Amino acid sequence: MRLSVLDLVPVRTDQSTGDALAATVSLAQVADRLGFTRYWVAEHHNMPAVAATSPPVLIGILGAHTERIRLGSGGVMLPNHAPLAVAEQFALLEAASPGRIDLGIGRAPGSDPVTSMALRGAAGRDDTDIENFPQYLDDVVALMGAGGVRVAVPRQNYVLKATPAATSEPRMWLLGSSMYSAHLAAAKGLPYVFAHHFAGRGTAEALEAYRSEFQPSEAASEPVTFLTVNASVAETEQEAEALLLPNLHLMAKLRTGQPLTAVELVEDAEALPLHPQTTGLIEAGRRQAVVGTPDQAATQIRDLAAEFGVDEVMVNPVASARRGTDPRTAPGREQTLELLAKELL
Structure with a gap:
């Protein structure tokens, strides 16, 4: 069993953005020390509870404070960005932390329509970008490579590169919460992750479609996937429930x-x-999460891995905190990782 971490950099009512970032750095160091496989950060915008607005910036910060854990985006919402900008950012991250960078890409905006408009600018991109999304994926991959992309311009063959001298490339993952992403990941032969922690339904169907339709590629010779799930683990079931x-x-x-x-x-x-x-929504979310004592949580994770046929589970440690907690810490989130590691790593 491999365990990984998804982090939205949650902001509690007792925290500033700086406090939440400090807690995330500490959490990533805990995951690095305990032997978790990868640590991904999300992209959301204009949300009071989420400080993860810029995955490449966060990954750069975490790279400077960790030693071996893979770092990545879960994910970059590509419709918000030009492919070249994404390729440049992640090529630099790979150069700084070679062999440790994952580029997870999603198709959703990660925000409301007004915020999406502000991100893209007055002369920015529109809904046609959804139609062009498969091509944008190809562009990002090619731009990060050593050969770059050849662009036809008058009287010359212009070579466009995201970085001048790439020796390795981030690993690309396609993320999704619909059947569209499953079909596209299979067709392009990309590693794929379904947002089980958020969607809750459709996971089995999406993974089945991905596996059955998968076309081998340079990115992956066979289907590669894992499961994501919200988690709150404590010494007692009652405390785990309270923190959730x-x-x-x-x-x-x-x-x-x-x-x-x-x-x-x-x-x-x-x-x-x-x-x-x-x-009803709260009860459904409780049933969907991994919650309980270390033994209970480990059993739930093993059962999920068996149900969906995966050997890696990415937990989103969502435990909050009690009044009086140091704002720059997230003891419930760290405890979730520590207790899971004792049982499963």
């Missing part, structure tokens, strides 16, 4: 269109009355 509750509240707000807030502290989440509209 603020995240369940946040996801229920997101799915019902309520105003989003920073991640609540445990005591504040416990004091809030449950709205009838969100009760």
Whole structure:
């Protein structure tokens, strides 16, 4: 069993952005020390609870504070960016940390329409980029390579490169939460990850389509995938449940269109009355997560790996904190990794 980490850099109500970043650096160091395989950071925008707005910036910070763990994006939302910009950023990261960089790419905007517009600019890109998404993937891969891309211009054959002297390239992964991404990853022979931690449904169908349709490529000779899941682990089941509750509240707000807030502290989440509209969503999120004592959580992860036929599981440690916790730390998140490592690594 290989274990990895997904980090949205959550911001609690008692934290500043700087506090949340400090907690993430510490968490990545814990994962590095314990032997986790990879550590991915997400891309979300204009959300009070998420400080992971720029994966390449975060990966650069984490690369300077870790030694061996693979670092990557889970993922870069390609419609928000020019392929050359993404290729340049990740070629530099690979040059700085050779053999340690994963480039996970997604098709969703990672934000609301207004924020997407602001990201792309007045003269920026539009919905046609969704149609061009497969080509953009190819462009990013080619630009990061040593040969670059040849662009036909009048009277010359112009070579465009993301970096002047590449000796290695990041590993490309395609991320998704729909059947579209499964079909595309299979057709292009790319490693693929379905957002099980977020979507909750459709995982088995997407992985089956990916595996059955897979076409070998230079990127992968056979299907490569793993499972993502939210996790909260503590010495007692009651404490694990309590630490999970603020995240369940946040996801229920997101799915019902309520105003989003920073991640609540445990005591504040416990004091809030449950709205009838969100009760079912909270219960569903609880069933979807890995939560409990170390032994219970390890069993749940092994069962998930067996159910979906994977030998790697990426956990999103979503445990919040209690009042009085040092804002620059995330002890519940670190504890989740430490307890899982004792059982599974």
